[in-house]
Amino acid sequence: DGSTVVFHLRMTGSLVYDPSGRQRDAYARLVFHLAGGGALVFADVRTFGCVYGFAAGEEIAVPGLQSLGPEPLSEAFTPAYLAQAVRGRKQPIKSFLLDQRRIAGLGNIYADEALFLAGIHPRREAGSLTQAECKKLAAAIQRVLRDGLADGGTTFRNYRNGEGGYGHHQEHLCVYHRAGKPCPTCGRPIEKTTVGGRGTHFCPHCQH
Ligand SMILES: [Zn+2]
Structure with a gap:
């Protein structure tokens, strides 16, 4: 529907695709059940990680995201x-x-x-x-x-x-x-x- 989800993994967060959709990580904090089957599991041992949701057209206001420098594997990094x-x-x-x-x-x-x-x-x-x-x-x-x-x-x-x-x-x-x-x-x-x-x-x- 045009909405955006932004994950900040911080120290111990992980985003894992589980094709069965039935595995449960002991530290799973949020589970997305995918329309095509399987699940995307956000797990975090120390809970420093964050998940942000924005509706379509809403400004993607995530602290630090706008001020990030270039990604080293992108063309901007030379x-x-x-x-x-x-x-x-x-x-x-x-x-x-x-x-x-x-x-x-x-x-x-x-x-x-x-x-x-x-x-x-x-x-x-x-x-x-x-x-x-x-x-x-x-x-x-x-x-x-x-x-x-x-x-x-x-x-x-x-x-x-x-x-x-x-x-x-x-x-x-x-x-x-x-x-x-x-x-x-x-x-x-x-x-x-x-x-x-x-x-x-x-x-x-x-x-x-
Ligand atoms: Zn040496």
Whole structure:
């Protein structure tokens, strides 16, 4: 009927298609029974997630949605966009990557992995990145997201993908959750530190 539903999964929310329509997740909060059979189940362990409904023609007023930056796998996200967005920014590049107003959808795990692939130290001032580094970083961001999607996501605790399965990308991470383990490039130990209040993993030898 032209109405819109917006889901914000936050930390532990999941949206899972159940073809039988009869399974019940212990943390199911809302179940949509689909006209074509099956059900779409919104489950959330910690209940930080939100579901918004808007009638046809109504303004889609969801906090934060309008101010989101470009989606990394869209045409709007280019090395030129990244170079322009970091210009003059004094914050560490890691904090910049987690700011959803600059780039949408990049979380702590994928930010660490992208910086490793690009060879950029997480504490580097965002505005100090060269054009060449922005190009490498933009490509690295797209690669870690595509690889993560191909593995069905990354599951440490609660994450489940759209089929209700656990992701497998945690088995292929280069730095995240690997403190003290050998860097896949140089073999020296991965270090863990805190940048902008977030646990951050990197190789001090390979990232500058
Ligand atoms: Zn290394």
